[in-house]
Every structure is written in C-alpha cells, then in structure tokens.
Amino acid sequence: MEVREKVKIVITVASLVAATVLFVAEYKRRRHRRKQTSSLSSCYLHSELKPQFSFKRVLADNSYSGFKHLKLDDGSSSIEKPSNCHPYETEISVLLENPELEFEFLRGEYSLEMSDAYVWVETESKLKELAETLAKEKVFAVDTEQHSLRSFLGFTALIQISTQEEDFLVDTIALHDAMSILRPVFSNPDICKVFHGADNDVLWLQRDFHIYVVNMFDTAKACEVLSKPQRSLAYLLEAVCGVATNKLLQREDWRQRPLSEEMVQYARTDAHYLLFIADRLTTELRQRGTEDSSSPDDKLHFLLEASRRSNMTCLQLYTKETEDFPGNAAASSLIYRHLNGHGDNSSISLDAKFQEFVRELCAWRDLMARIHDESTRYVLSDQAIVGLACKQPTTTDEIYDSIAQADLATESSPSLSLSIQSPSAVICSHLDDVYQMTQDKLAKLDAILPVVLQKCLGSDGTCPISIFNYSLLVNFKTKLTSRSAPNQNGHKNLKQFTRKASRDLFVKKFSCKAPVYHNCRIYANDGRLLCYCDRRKLEWYLNRGLAKLVEEDPPAITLLFEPKGRPEDEGNDFYIQTKKNICVGCGEGNHYLRYRIIPSCYRVHFPEHLKSHRSHDIVLLCVDCHEVAHAAAERYKKQIAREFGIPLFVRRVLDSKEAQGTSSSVEYESTGNSEDAGVSPLHLRTAAMALLRHGKRMPSSRREELLQTVKLYYGGRDISEEDLERALLIGLSPHERRKLERKKGASLKYSTEVSHKDKQENSNIVEEHSEEAPGGSERDMNEEISIAADDSGNGLSGGDGASELNDTQCNGNTLHQQNSKLSLLGHGPHGKQIVEYLLREHGEDGVRDFCQRWRQVFVDSVHPRHLPGGWNVSHSGRRDFGEFSVYNPTKKLSAG
Numbered sequence: 001m002e003v004r005e006k007v008k009i010v011i012t013v014a015s016l017v018a019a020t021v022l023f024v025a026e027y028k029r030r031r032h033r034r035k036q037t038s039s040l041s042s043c044y045l046h047s048e049l050k051p052q053f054s055f056k057r058v059l060a061d062n063s064y065s066g067f068k069h070l071k072l073d074d075g076s077s078s079i080e081k082p083s084n085c086h087p088y089e090t091e092i093s094v095l096l097e098n099p100e101l102e103f104e105f106l107r108g109e110y111s112l113e114m115s116d117a118y119v120w121v122e123t124e125s126k127l128k129e130l131a132e133t134l135a136k137e138k139v140f141a142v143d144t145e146q147h148s149l150r151s152f153l154g155f156t157a158l159i160q161i162s163t164q165e166e167d168f169l170v171d172t173i174a175l176h177d178a179m180s181i182l183r184p185v186f187s188n189p190d191i192c193k194v195f196h197g198a199d200n201d202v203l204w205l206q207r208d209f210h211i212y213v214v215n216m217f218d219t220a221k222a223c224e225v226l227s228k229p230q231r232s233l234a235y236l237l238e239a240v241c242g243v244a245t246n247k248l249l250q251r252e253d254w255r256q257r258p259l260s261e262e263m264v265q266y267a268r269t270d271a272h273y274l275l276f277i278a279d280r281l282t283t284e285l286r287q288r289g290t291e292d293s294s295s296p297d298d299k300l301h302f303l304l305e306a307s308r309r310s311n312m313t314c315l316q317l318y319t320k321e322t323e324d325f326p327g328n329a330a331a332s333s334l335i336y337r338h339l340n341g342h343g344d345n346s347s348i349s350l351d352a353k354f355q356e357f358v359r360e361l362c363a364w365r366d367l368m369a370r371i372h373d374e375s376t377r378y379v380l381s382d383q384a385i386v387g388l389a390c391k392q393p394t395t396t397d398e399i400y401d402s403i404a405q406a407d408l409a410t411e412s413s414p415s416l417s418l419s420i421q422s423p424s425a426v427i428c429s430h431l432d433d434v435y436q437m438t439q440d441k442l443a444k445l446d447a448i449l450p451v452v453l454q455k456c457l458g459s460d461g462t463c464p465i466s467i468f469n470y471s472l473l474v475n476f477k478t479k480l481t482s483r484s485a486p487n488q489n490g491h492k493n494l495k496q497f498t499r500k501a502s503r504d505l506f507v508k509k510f511s512c513k514a515p516v517y518h519n520c521r522i523y524a525n526d527g528r529l530l531c532y533c534d535r536r537k538l539e540w541y542l543n544r545g546l547a548k549l550v551e552e553d554p555p556a557i558t559l560l561f562e563p564k565g566r567p568e569d570e571g572n573d574f575y576i577q578t579k580k581n582i583c584v585g586c587g588e589g590n591h592y593l594r595y596r597i598i599p600s601c602y603r604v605h606f607p608e609h610l611k612s613h614r615s616h617d618i619v620l621l622c623v624d625c626h627e628v629a630h631a632a633a634e635r636y637k638k639q640i641a642r643e644f645g646i647p648l649f650v651r652r653v654l655d656s657k658e659a660q661g662t663s664s665s666v667e668y669e670s671t672g673n674s675e676d677a678g679v680s681p682l683h684l685r686t687a688a689m690a691l692l693r694h695g696k697r698m699p700s701s702r703r704e705e706l707l708q709t710v711k712l713y714y715g716g717r718d719i720s721e722e723d724l725e726r727a728l729l730i731g732l733s734p735h736e737r738r739k740l741e742r743k744k745g746a747s748l749k750y751s752t753e754v755s756h757k758d759k760q761e762n763s764n765i766v767e768e769h770s771e772e773a774p775g776g777s778e779r780d781m782n783e784e785i786s787i788a789a790d791d792s793g794n795g796l797s798g799g800d801g802a803s804e805l806n807d808t809q810c811n812g813n814t815l816h817q818q819n820s821k822l823s824l825l826g827h828g829p830h831g832k833q834i835v836e837y838l839l840r841e842h843g844e845d846g847v848r849d850f851c852q853r854w855r856q857v858f859v860d861s862v863h864p865r866h867l868p869g870g871w872n873v874s875h876s877g878r879r880d881f882g883e884f885s886v887y888n889p890t891k892k893l894s895a896g
Contacts, residue, residue, distance in 0.1 A: 042429075042462050042463075043372070043429050043430075043456070043462045043463040043464065044425040044426070044428070044429045045372060045463060045464050046464060048425070050150060050373065051173050051255045052151060052155055052173075052176075052373065052468070053373075053466055054173075054176075055176045055177060055467065056177045056467075057177055057467065058208075058467050058468060059207065059208065059209070059210060060153055060207045060208070060318075060320065061467060061468050061469070061470070061471050062152045062153065062369075062370035062371075062373060062468045062469055062471075062472065063370070063469075063471035063472050063474075063475040064322070064472075064475045065471060065475050066319070066320060066322075066587075067207065067318055067319060067320050069085070069086070069087060069206065069210070069317060069318075070087045070210040070212065071087065072087045072088075085865075086212070086315055086317055087212060088187055088212050088214045088314075089315065091187070091189045091214050092189075092214055092311055092314050092315055094189070095189060095214070095215055095307075095311045096308060096311055096312070099304050099307045099308060099311075100192075100215075100307070103192075103217070103278075103282045103303065103307075104138070104139075105139050105192075105194065105217075105275045105276075105278045105279040105282065106164060106275060106276065106279045107164060110164065110275075110276055110279075112241055112242070112243075112273075112276065114167075114268065114269070114272050114273075117166075117167075118166070118167040118168070118169060118264070118268055119166060119167070119168045119169070120169050120171065121168055121169065121170045121171060121175070122171040122174045122175065123174075123175075124175065124178045124181070127170070127175055127178055127179075127181050127182070128181055130161070130168055130170070130182070131181050131182055131184070131185055133163070133166075134161070134163070134182075134185045134191070135184075135185055135188070135191075137163055137191060138190075138191060138192065139191065139192040139193075139194060139217075139275065140161055140162065140163045140191070140193065140194070140275075141160075141161065141162040141163075141193075141194040141195075141271045141272070141274035141275050141278075142159065142160070142161055142193050142194065142195055142201070142271060142274075143159075143160045143195070143196070143201070143267075143270040143271040143274070144156050144158065144159050144160070144201050144204060144205070145157050145158040145159075145160070145250070145254040145267060146200075146204060146254070147253065147254050147255050148375055149253070149375050149377070149378055150255070150373075150374055150375065150378060151373055151374070151375065152369050152370055152373050152374060152375060152376075152468070153207070153320075154204070154375075155172075155176075155208055156172045156204050156205070156208045156209070157172060157173055157254035157255050158170065158171065158172060158254050158259075158267060159172055160267050160268065160270055160271035161271060162268075162271040162272045162274065162275065163275075164275060167268045167271065167272050169259075169264070169267060169268070170182075171257070172208070172209075173255065173257070176208070176209075179208070179209040179211065180209060180210065180211075182209075182211060183209070183210065183211050183212070186205070186211050186212065186213050186214070187211075187212050187213075187214045188214065188215070189214050189215045190215070191215060192215050192216070192217055193213055193215065193216050193217070194216070194217050194218075194219065194274045194275060194278045195213075195216055195217075195218050195219070195220075195274075195310075196218065196219045196220050196233045196236070196270075196274060196277075197218065197220040197231070197233065198213070198216060198218045198220075198310075198313050199313055199316065201213075202216075202313055202314060202316050203316060203317075203318040204318075206317070206318040207318045212314070213314050214314060215311065215314075216310045216311055216313060216314050217278055217282075217306070217307060217310050218306075218309070218310040218313060219233075219236060219274065219277050219278055219281055220233075221306050221309040221310045221313070222278070222281040222282070222285060222306040222310075223236070223281070224306075224309065224521075224529065225285065225302055225305050225306045225309070225527060225528075225529070226281070226284060226285065226288065226302070226527065227523065227527050227550060227558070232247075233245075233270060234247050236277050237269065237273055237277075240273075240276070240277050240280050240281075241273045241276060241277065243269060243273060245266060245269050245270075246262075246266065249262060249263060249266040250266075281306075282303055282306075285302040285303040285306055286302070286303055288302045288527065301528075302527070302528075305528060305529070309529075309576075312577060312869050312870075315869050316869075317865070317866075319587045319865075319866065320587075321587075321589060322586070322587060322588055322589070322590075323588075323589070323590045324590060325363065325445070326362075326363045326366040326367055326449065327359070327361075327362030327363040327364075327365060327366035327367075327376075328359070328362070328363070328590065329589075329590050330362045330365075330366070330376065330382075331355075331358050331359040331361075331362035331363070332590075334358060334362065334382050334385060334386065335355055335358055338386055353392070354389045354390065357388070357389045357392070357437070357438075358385055358386070358389045359445070360437050360445060360448065361380065361385045361388060361389065361434070361437070362385065363445050363448075363449060364433060364434070364437065364448070364449070364452065365379050365380045365385070367449055367452060367453065367472075368426050368430065368433075368452075368456075369426075370468075370469060370472055371453070371456050371457060371463055371469045371472065372426055372463065372469075373466065373468040373469065374424070374426060378424055378426070379424055379426045379427070380403070380423075380424065380426075380427060381406070381407055381422075383406045383407065383409075384402070384403040384406040384407055384422075384423075386406070387402045387403065387405065387406035388402050388403065388406075388434070388438075392438065393438060394438065394439075395435075396431050396432070396435050399431065399434050399435060399438065400423060400427075400431065403422060403423040403427060404422055404423060407422035407423075408422065429462075430456075433452055433455075436448075453472065453473070457469060457472065457473055503623060506623060507591045507623055510593055511591040511592060511593055511623070512581075512591075512592055512593060512594065512620075515581045516534075516581055516592070516594065516620060517532070517534070517578075517579040517580070517581055518533070518534040518535050518554070518555075519532045519554060519578045519579065520532065520533050520534060520535055520537070520538050520554055520555045520556060520557075521533075521551075521554070521555075521556040521557070522537075522538070522541070522547070522556070522557055522559065523550070523556065523557070523558045523559070524558070524559055524562070524563055525558060525559055525560065525561070525562065527558075529576045530559070530563060530575075530576070531575040531576055532575070532576065532577065532578055532579065535555060538555055538557050541557055541559065542557060545560070546559060546560055546561060547559050547560055548560060574616050574868060574869070574870035574871050574872070574875065575615075575616075575870070576870070577868050577869040577870045578868075579868045580866065580868075581620065582620065582866055583620055583621050583622040583625050583866065584619045584620060584621065584625075584862075584864045584865075584866045584867045584868070585621055585622065585625035585628075585629075585862045585863070585864045585865070585866070586622060586624070586625055586865070586866075587865065587866050588622035588624075588625075591622060591623065592620040592621060592622055593620070593621055593622075593623065593626055594618055594619075594620060595618070595619055595620070595621040595626055595629055595630075596617065596618055597617040597618070597619060597629075597854055597855055597858045598617050598850075598851055598854045598855075599633055599637065599831070599854070600831075601830060601831030601832075602831040602834060602835055602850070602854075603617075604831065605831055605832045605835040605836070606835060606847060607839075607844065607847070610844065610847060610848075616871065616875050617851065617854075617855065617875075619864075619867070619871075621862070625862050625864075628861055628862055629858055629861055629862050631861075632857055632858070632860075632861030632862075633854075633857065633858075636854070636857045637830075640834065641830065644834055644837060646830055646833045646834055646837070647830060648830045649830070653679065653680075653681050653684065653713060653730060679709055679710075679712040679713050681730055683709055684709065684710060684712075684713050684727050684730055685727065685728055685730065687706040687707075687709040687710050687727075688710055688724045688725070688727040688728045689728060690706055691703070691706050691707070691710070691724050692721070692724050692725065692728065707719070710723070710724065710727055713727060713730070714727075834850075835847065838850055848876065851875075852873055852874060852875075855873040855875070856873055859873060
C-alpha cells in the first residue's frame with residue numbers, strides 16, 4: 001500500500017515538473033520569436049500572404065464609411081428609393097402578404113445515407129453551371145462557413161448548397177469576385193431557399209457578395225413555432241435524421257485549402273439533410289395546425305407562420321457597426337467588466353490612468369486591426385490590455401512579457417495556443433507604438449492615432465496598402481473631426497469643443513443605461529408567437545401564475561389563458577419581430593434614447609386602447625437623430641396650432657378665488673378683451689422667485705414692477721410671502737412641484753400646504769393665439785426625454801411600450817382638480833384640446849389619421865434606415881383587452 005502511494009506521489013511530482021518545463025519552454029519560444037520578428041524593419045504582412053488579399057474588390061472595407069447596398073435599375077418606377085433600402089423589398093413583401101400554401105421540399109423517395117460524391121466548385125465555369133442547375137430547382141438548401149479570426153469584418157470562406165440529388169461546396173475565396181453569378185438564383189421568389197438560423201447568413205451574403213435572399217424557409221423559425229425544446233441544427237440532425245455532428249469543427253480555419261476530410265464531411269452534413277428536416281417540420285406544422293385549430297381554414301396557420309417569420313428575416317439589412325471614436329465601445333465594456341469582476345480591488349479600475357490607458361490601447365488595437373485586416377482579439381486580447389494597464393510596463397521587454405503572460409494564463413486549450421500566437425505578429429511588428437503610449441501619458445488619442453496611421457500607410461509606411469485599408473487614409477481624418485479640441489484657430493473650434501462637451505454630458509445623463517429590447521418571447525397556449533418583450537414583462541406574468549417558462553436562454557413563456565386577439569390578426573406584425581438596440585435612423589449602437597414619434601402632449605389624451613402599451617411609435621434614436629426629429633416635431637406642432645386654431649401655450653392664468661370674487665373676470669371672457677386678464681405662468685413664477693430670493697435687496701422700482709406682475713394673478717390685492725410661494729408652484733405638474741421642493745428644501749415653508757390647497761382649487765385660463773414658446777427647444781427636448789426614459793409596460797403588444805400618464809380633464813378654459821398631471825408650462829392643454837376636437841369631429845379614425853401624419857413627419861425628417869420589421873406609417877394601433885389586462889374596462893370599473 002505504501003509503495004502505491006509513493007508511486008502516486010512520484011507521478012504527481014513528475015507531472016508538475018513536466019508542466020512547468022512545457023510552460024517555460026513555451027514562454028522562451030515566444031520570447032525568441034519576438035526577438036526575431038521585432039528586429040524586422042517592415043510589417044509582417046510583407047511576408048505573410050493572407051487569402052483575402054487576392055480579392056480584387058470588396059463591398060465592405062475596413063474604413064469608417066457606411067455600407068452601400070445594391071441598387072437595382074428599375075426604369076419602370078419614377079420614385080427614388082432611399083440609399084439603404086432593401087433592393088428586393090417589394091418581392092419579399094408580396095411573399096409576406098400572399099404566402100405560398102404548397103411546401104414540397106422532397107420529390108419521391110429520399111435516402112438518409114449520404115454518398116461520398118460531391119461537387120467542389122472553384123472555377124467560374126463551374127459556378128455558372130451551378131447557377132443553371134439551381135435555376136431549374138424549386139427548392140435548395142444553403143449553409144455558410146465564416147472566418148473571423150484573421151479578418152476585421154470577417155468573410156465567407158465556404159458556401160454549401162444541396163439539392164435533392166447533389167451536394168455542392170463553393171470555394172468563395174477562389175470565386176469571391178465572381179459570386180454575383182448566384183445573385184439571380186438567390187433573389188428569385190419562385191425558388192425556396194432552406195436555411196437553419198439564417199439571421200447571420202443573410203447579412204454575410206449581403207456584405208460579401210451583394211446576394212439577397214428572397215423566399216426562404218428557416219428550420220430554426222419552424223422550431224420556434226413548434227416550441228421545440230432545442231432549436232440548434234445539431235439537435236435536429238440527431239432527433240430527425242439520427243446523425244451526430246461535431247460542432248467544434250465550426251471553429252476550424254475554413255480558409256485552409258484543401259479542406260480536411262472531417263471538415264468536408266461536416267460542411268456537407270449541415271446542408272445535405274436540411275431538405276429532409278424541412279419536409280419533416282412542415283408535416284409537423286400541418287398536423288399541429290389541424291389538431292389545434294377550431295376552423296378548417298386555420299389548418300395551415302402554423303405552417304404559414306413559420307414561412308412568414310422566415311421571410312421577415314430576408315428583410316434584414318447589413319450595416320457596419322459605428323461608434324463615436326475607434327475602440328470606444330470595447331474600452332467601456334472592458335472597464336465595466338473588469339470593475340465588476342475585480343471585487344475589493346475595484347479601485348484599480350477607477351484609477352484615471354488605468355482607464356485612459358485602456359482607452360488608448362483599445363483605440364490603437366482597433367486601428368491596427370483595420371490596417372492589417374485582423375480581428376481585434378487577434379491583435380491584442382482583452383486580458384492583455386488589462387494586464388498592460390494594471391502593470392504599466394516601462395520597457396519593450398516588460399510589455400512583451402505582460403502580453404505573453406496574460407494570454408498564456410487564460411489559454412484553456414492547446415488548439416487555442418496553436419491558432420493564436422502571443423504576442424501576435426501585429427504586436428511584434430509594431431511594439432514601439434505600444435511603448436510610445438506607455439511613455440507619453442499626456443498625449444491625446446487625437447494626436448497618437450494619425451501618427452500611427454501615417455507611419456503604417458503613409459508614403460514611407462511600413463505596412464502594405466490593400467483594398468481593405470486604402471480608404472482609411474481619407475475616412476480616418478473625418479472620424480477624428482468630431483473629437484477636435486480647441487486650438488489656436490480661434491472661436492470656431494472652441495465652440496465645437498464646447499458643443500461636444502455638452503453633447504457628451506447629455507448622452508451620459510439621458511441615454512438608456514441598459515439594453516431596451518431584451519427580445520424575450522410570449523407565446524399563446526396554441527404555440528403562436530404573441531410578441532417580443534422585456535424580462536420585466538415576463539416576470540409580471542410568471543409572478544401572477546398566468547404563464548409558464550418554456551425556455552431560459554433567451555427566456556420565453558407560454559400563457560396559461562387565452563389572450564384577446566393576436567398581433568397578426570390585428571394587422572400588427574410589428575410586435576412579433578425582434579428589435580435591435582440601435583438608433584433606427586443611423587444605426588448608432590453605443591448610445592440611444594427613447595423617442596416618441598407622436599408627442600406626449602397628444603398621446604396622453606388618446607383613448608386607452610389606442611395608447612396603452614403601444615410601442616410601435618416609441619423608437620430608439622441617437623442624440624444627433626433625436627435632435628433632428630425633435631426640431632421637426634416642434635415645427636409641426638406650430639403648424640398644427642395654426643391649422644386647428646389652438647395655441648401651443650397657456651398664456652395667462654388668474655387665481656380662481658379672485659376671479660370668483662370680481663365681476664371683471666366674467667367681462668374679460670365675454671368681451672374677449674383678454675390682454676389684461678391674469679398673467680403668463682412663466683412670468684408669474686419668475687417674478688415670485690425673484691421676490692423671494694432678492695426682494696429685500698433689489699431697487700424699489702424693480703420690486704414694485706415684479707409685485708404688480710404677481711398682483712395680476714391675485715386680482716390686484718396685496719400679497720404676502722405665502723402668496724409668493726404659492727405663485728411659485730402655479731402651472732407645475734406634481735412631478736415638477738416635487739422636484740422644486742426637493743431643490744429648495746426647507747426654504748419653502750408653505751409648500752406642503754400650498755400643494756394641498758392647490759389641488760382643491762381651479763385656475764381660470766385665458767388663452768392667446770401665440771406661436772412663441774417660453775423657454776428654449778433644448779428644455780422641451782429634455783422634458784420629452786425625461787418622460788420617455790421612465791416608460792415601461794406590462795401589456796401584450798410591445799416589449800417596451802410606454803406606460804402613459806393618467807388622462808387629464810380640462811374643460812374649455814378651466815383646469816379642474818382631476819388634471820393632476822397636466823403642467824400649464826408645456827403643451828398639455830393644447831394637446832388635450834386637439835385630441836378632444838379630433839374625437840368630437842372625426843372619432844377614432846381622426847386620431848389614427850393624426851398619428852399617421854406624425855409618423856410621416858418622422859420619416860421625412862430622420863429618413864430612418866433601421867426601423868424594425870413591420871413598422872408602418874399606416875399602423876392601425878387597434879387593440880382589444882383580455883380578461884387579465886389591467887386596462888380591461890370592467891376591471892377598471894371594479895377597481896374604481
């Protein structure tokens with residue numbers, strides 16, 4: 001027994017020694033490689049030939065310019081489409097409106113055995129033959145393999161296409177510049193293309209080849225409709241076909257030629273069985289429809305739903321990710337993650353030098369990745385950046401050692417260490433750049449990055465110019481313009497710098513602090529998708545026992561009751577589409593704010609079923625697009641005011657007690673002589689504030705002038721300090737009052753009493769037709785954002801719908817006590833009178849037409865290119881409330 005224990009100890013020690021030796025050997029090997037490569041005077045790309053450098057043309061380069069989609073020459077239409085409009089939107093829309101009822105993926109007998117024969121397509125002539133073959137088919141299966149490690153944007157390395165008779169593997173590296181040959185086949189609406197999980201494939205085909213998929217059946221969408229326990233292709237292959245596949249091969253280097261036998265087998269398997277899987281799933285969809293439908297007309301509903309969701313995927317458009325400055329998003333994420341995972345040592349992450357160095361390294365990494373067409377994780381890993389920022393090395397050897405140690409400590413598998421050398425060839429060739437950043441701590445990124453770019457790609461640059469990095473020389477200067485600091489050029493740059501600082505503060509204060517759309521799913525008890533929503537809404541149903549959790553990642557629930565209606569039945573396809581957390585105008589993803597397309601001053605007074613949890617008209621906009629949209633909305637409000645003859649602002653208010661005690665108030669209204677009746681709410685508050693703050697110290701003439709302003713509100717009587725404090729709150733909503741009271745604290749001695757009294761009183765409002773607003777548009781914009789920032793909802797029809805303010809009551813010129821949310825300083829009274837007029841003269845159709853007008857204003861001003869699928873100017877907004885809805889009229893009556 002003792003001998004066995006000794007043997008175990010010896011083996012353990014020997015294993016530790018061997019591991020240590022291997023670790024040291026690997027470390028020395030990397031140091032030796034660094035000494036060899038760092039001595040080179042030129043970039044490593046001069047000796048390493050990357051496959052993508054053989055491409056003669058790329059549609060998406062590594063510059064900061066946007067992606068340009070294919071434009072079709074349609075001479076029959078005189079309407080000019082937006083620059084980033086889907087070129088086949090019309091064809092896809094037809095498929096959505098009139099879906100095919102016949103789905104035949106297989107003809108006759110089909111054998112599950114996969115032969116050894118396949119066609120390798122690597123010449124243009126073979127590609128043309130393939131296009132001719134596919135043009136004769138009614139359906140074929142497609143899959144793609146991507147490479148992303150040694151490319152900045154990634155590229156398609158292989159396309160697998162299978163018909164019922166043959167498997168084709170298309171070498172898209174050799175045929176990159178000729179892939180447009182397949183474009184007509186993929187865009188042909190008469191040929192169905194079968195994919196699995198096509199959300200990325202659709203975008204990659206657009207990015208690399210301008211290939212747009214029209215008419216698709218996605219087996220992953222069919223799994224969603226059928227509520228399958230898993231949606232992966234590996235699950236379907238095993239469950240439906242009895243075939244096991246190794247998904248780790250997906251991470252192989254698909255650039256290599258020739259492909260290994262394992263890789264060929266894997267690639268063929270992914271496409272070969274898709275037609276059989278699609279056939280089995282459609283059969284199941286038909287059966288489910290027959291079993292669960294109450295009407296024979298609904299028997300194909302499940303199948304059509306899967307088809308509709310598949311074709312909605314086709315409408316996606318590829319966009320480049322944009323950010324304010326190179327590497328900014330990565331740096332913010334890295335600092336946040338490091339701060340959360342550092343525990344008691346979080347002070348390191350809060351150190352200003354640490355954060356600044358992380359941002360410098362991320363910006364440099366982003367630029368070098370674009371120049372060399374490498375992924376950022378290949379250039380410099382996140383853990384290496386953190387290691388450099390924590391240690392702050394002072395020599396090139398220390399920099400090299402920090403990177404090597406950080407990467408070596410996190411390598412989890414031998415295959416990873418072989419595929420990614422550490423430090424990377426980029427670091428070894430440009431180690432001096434990192435050294436300069438560690439030494440020159442005061443240099444700004446605006447100064448560092450242009451120097452690095454010129455050093456790499458300038459006239460005497462060390463790096464080769466390629467089709468991927470050529471445009472950087474022009475576009476990078478444009479990218480840095482927004483960050484230019486004030487200099488000797490004078491007031492213009494100072495003004496730009498001040499505006500940028502104000503903008504950054506605005507973004508930090510008002511932008512959404514977390515993703516708005518969680519894209520969780522709510523299903524009806526028959527398996528039909530009702531909507532995508534946020535986690536809070538799912539928890540609302542689960543906590544009340546109204547639903548059961550059917551999937552955890554991403555979360556999905558099935559309702560345990562019958563909901564009132566379906567989104568597609570109401571013509572509201574918008575609510576059953578996934579939504580991206582980006583600006584719908586320009587695609588900005590680093591910051592965004594909620595924006596109400598229909599201003600709150602109108603929408604708050606809509607009938608309940610036209611506004612509650614209707615997220616269709618609440619979109620995400622970046623600050624710049626928000627400013628454009630808000631300016632257009634303010635202009636249109638003035639147009640509405642002129643059109644309906646209802647002014648935007650309440651111009652004068654008069655204390656109700658004083659009005660009741662005098663006959664003059666009646667005269668003012670009856671004669672129309674409103675010039676001397678009451679006082680502007682804004683002027684009243686301004687005068688009261690000045691008197692409370694500085695009344696004793698100001699000149700007597702100015703004090704008397706302000707006193708007369710306040711007396712106009714109180715009917716000319718003498719006023720006390722209590723009256724001034726009461727006047728200070730006139731026209732404010734409860735939220736604005738609480739905000740003022742918190743700001744003033746104990747200085748408002750009568751504030752609580754005043755607030756209580758004011759709820760019991762009415763104010764006579766005499767309106768003037770005026771288009772000028774007190775205060776600036778920036779304040780209005782802030783108020784609109786502060787309302788939208790608090791939006792949330794628990795309804796069925798929108799993931800992030802707004803919870804509306806309570807309806808307010810306002811009759812003619814009298815503001816009643818029920819009007820608790822309505823501020824006299826904004827457009828609330830104007831909005832209420834507009835909506836009342838529309839309902840009185842045109843009914844709910846008038847409100848719907850009014851909404852469509854506002855949506856058109858938004859589209860005309862912002863020209864949004866990233867609106868969610870199903871968004872429409874003509875959206876009806878119709879809504880019925882189910883048994884458990886808090887907006888059900890019977891529930892509201894019983895609660896009252």
